Amino acid sequence: MKKSDRKFKVVVIGGSAGSFSVVSKILSQLDPEFPVPLVLCLHRLKHVRSGLVEGLNLKSRIPVVEPFDKEKLKPGVAMLAPSNYHLFVEFDSTISLSTEEVYNHSRPAIDFAYSSAAYAFREKTLGIILTGANKDGARGLKGIKDKKGYTIVQDPSTCDVETMPQSALKLFEPDQILTPDEIVKVLNSLVG
Amino acid sequence: MGVTLGINDLKMVTAEMAEYPDMDYTGLSFSFLKRRLAYVFEKLKVRKLVAFSERLSDEDFREEVKYHMAVKVTEMFRDPGFWRSVRQNVFPVLGDHFTVWFPDTPSGEELFSFLVLLKESNLLESVDVVCQHPSEQLCNEISMGVFDTRNSELNHSNYKRLEESDRFEEYFTEESGDTIFNKALLKHCRFRTKAAGVAEEGEMFDFIVFRNSGINYSYSRHEELFKEIVDHIRPGGFLAIGVKETIPGNLKDYLTVVDDKESIFRKPGVKNE
Numbered sequence: 323m324k325k326s327d328r329k330f331k332v333v334v335i336g337g338s339a340g341s342f343s344v345v346s347k348i349l350s351q352l353d354p355e356f357p358v359p360l361v362l363c364l365h366r367l368k369h370v371r372s373g374l375v376e377g378l379n380l381k382s383r384i385p386v387v388e389p390f391d392k393e394k395l396k397p398g399v400a401m402l403a404p405s406n407y408h409l410f411v412e413f414d415s416t417i418s419l420s421t422e423e424v425y426n427h428s429r430p431a432i433d434f435a436y437s438s439a440a441y442a443f444r445e446k447t448l449g450i451i452l453t454g455a456n457k458d459g460a461r462g463l464k465g466i467k468d469k470k471g472y473t474i475v476q477d478p479s480t481c482d483v484e485t486m487p488q489s490a491l492k493l494f495e496p497d498q499i500l501t502p503d504e505i506v507k508v509l510n511s512l513v514g
Numbered sequence: 515m516g517v518t519l520g521i522n523d524l525k526m527v528t529a530e531m532a533e534y535p536d537m538d539y540t541g542l543s544f545s546f547l548k549r550r551l552a553y554v555f556e557k558l559k560v561r562k563l564v565a566f567s568e569r570l571s572d573e574d575f576r577e578e579v580k581y582h583m584a585v586k587v588t589e590m591f592r593d594p595g596f597w598r599s600v601r602q603n604v605f606p607v608l609g610d611h612f613t614v615w616f617p618d619t620p621s622g623e624e625l626f627s628f629l630v631l632l633k634e635s636n637l638l639e640s641v642d643v644v645c646q647h648p649s650e651q652l653c654n655e656i657s658m659g660v661f662d663t664r665n666s667e668l669n670h671s672n673y674k675r676l677e678e679s680d681r682f683e684e685y686f687t688e689e690s691g692d693t694i695f696n697k698a699l700l701k702h703c704r705f706r707t708k709a710a711g712v713a714e715e716g717e718m719f720d721f722i723v724f725r726n727s728g729i730n731y732s733y734s735r736h737e738e739l740f741k742e743i744v745d746h747i748r749p750g751g752f753l754a755i756g757v758k759e760t761i762p763g764n765l766k767d768y769l770t771v772v773d774d775k776e777s778i779f780r781k782p783g784v785k786n787e
Binding site for chain 2: 420421
């Protein structure tokens, strides 16, 4: 199935070290009519609750919010996993948060965001893994692939730290390996 | 390979568990249950759902299940801004004597943080604290000052974000080679084994601390649970929930916002009304 043939119900982007600038670039070039809910799960300092969402909103062409527990996903809105909470995508298109144990030394854990989205929306999930310094996200992204979702890995040669995309590439073959500019093009192709 | 639980499995197993005291987990969200039971199965080395069901008749096994179902708060002074707000906005209006309820106490960190705050505000003798959890073992551990010492550094750094002085070491003692929370600070705390959020009839509290537990419940149970909890706030009393939680449904109409950012609310009215 080609990505253009299906209507995605969610796009999940995960990243760690170096990902702020990539996510910021993506958001700044995204079509304001972007039609799909976007979930951002980025590793962040657990004791710093503010700053990141404000920073992303500076350049973003769609709103970026930190969701509350049980908040509904919204088309064209980017929801950033709050610090010190895991984020899960639910069947009823809501977000649930959790303070369960850290996973891959992380809370939020990217694996949880990916795998919950894959479980909820299966082939209608688009997962993108960006630059990062640990292996969190690799298994979850494979989970999206296993459920016939669409997977994109940032080209390691364009990453500040390539551990995270390389971990994914060791586990499975994604649908595409793309530069940040190419990722933007793919996302904007979902409009209309 | 762990046990994979589908929705029907979860419905069946929670119905079986609910037949035992303080084991009604039917109100938890499916996704949370799925994760949590997978965690419990791993901890208890359960390989098959049918084996889990059979072992539920064993009281000791049930206790272990209740123990591991708890999502422990992994750090003291989580959200230092919240504790600062409690000190500034809640403590000054609680009066000479007040009662506090922790409707779900899955680990000591939240309670111990609160007791340190009371101690430093010279309010430790003014309070009666009720803590509860379905697991007797967990209640015993917390009442003995046991906590996860792996996070000591994080606990200390959170405390330093809150405090100008640094008396953190004063709140811990060594016992049989282990670091435990100073039990002297626990003297006005009462522990009881009870399901989360279930109070005695007619019990009223001046301050209820229920942070990050409500997020584990389904939408419908979440609303019921909060209604029950709000009913037990004394007029003029306070409710604290997690910073990323919201007060469900029309319950917002019964509470005023004290600190929106730190999720502290107050029931209108005057104490002893």
